[in-house]
Amino acid sequence: GRLSMSDEGLELRSKESLASSSYDEDGIDEADLDDFRYVSDVVLASNLLQNTQAIGKSSGAPCAVFSLLESRRKPGDSDSLRAHRRLVFDTVMELLQRRRQQTPAKAAEAFVADRRLLRQIWAEFSSIRRAVAAEDVFEVVSGVIRKDMSSVAAGEVWEECAAEMGDSVLDIERLIFKDLVADTIRELAFLIGGQPKPIRRQLVF
Incomplete structure (x- = not known):
């Protein structure tokens, strides 16, 4: 929808804050710089809107953040780059x-420290990316199971760990999403080339 005057003012202030921000790139590999800078922008833009209570109360808020970040990009980026972003x-x-959601009592304190939060989010993002990039998913899952079984054998008791469970679910979602994207790109390539579509794989549970 159209932006109200207050929304336009917020967008302008957010753009100014993003433009004047600097990146704390100490310890970041050169190959990861582009992703790190984009993650930095996402965290900062999200916090700017969070601090004004503009995010979390509207289902369109994430789209507004993404549109804000995309508006700062130079035209001409490929569809694959935009999809990656x-x-x-x-x-x-x-x-x-x-x-x-997990730490509501500490949210205000945690989200003021943008740089500390950024490093935490970057570490989690990097962990997810490594898991998705793993060639042998079976070995990754087997490793987790072996670790849990060894803990039980040592006399430890399983506990409810909402954060760890959320991490596992997120990892699985990313793996499935990666496969779906790869299949879609492959089908589009066949269609453009005038070749018959390859057989789509089925997920069997």
Whole structure:
């Protein structure tokens, strides 16, 4: 929908804050700089709107944040780059939302320290990315199971760990999403080339 005058003022202030922000890139690999800078922008833009109570009360708020960030991009980016940014954005916003829900009492204190929060979100994002990039998913899952079984054998008791459970669910979602994206791109390539579509894989549970 159209932006109200207050929304337009908020967007302008957010753009100014983003433009004047600097990146704390100490310890970040050169190959990860682009993603790190984008994650930084997502965290900052989300916090700017969170501090004005503009996010979390409207289902369109995440879209507003993404549109704000995209408006700062130079035209001409490929669809694949924009799709990559969208995937990174959705992942970071989900991590931010989970963190707000899990620690509501400390939310105000935690979200004031943007740099500390950024490092925490970046560490979680990097962990998810490594899991998705793993070639042998079976080995990853087996490793987690072996770790749990060894703990039980040592006399430890399983406890409810909402955060860890959320991490596992998020990892599985990313793996499935990666496969779906790969299948879609492959089908589009076949259609453009005039070749018959490959057989779509089925998920069997």
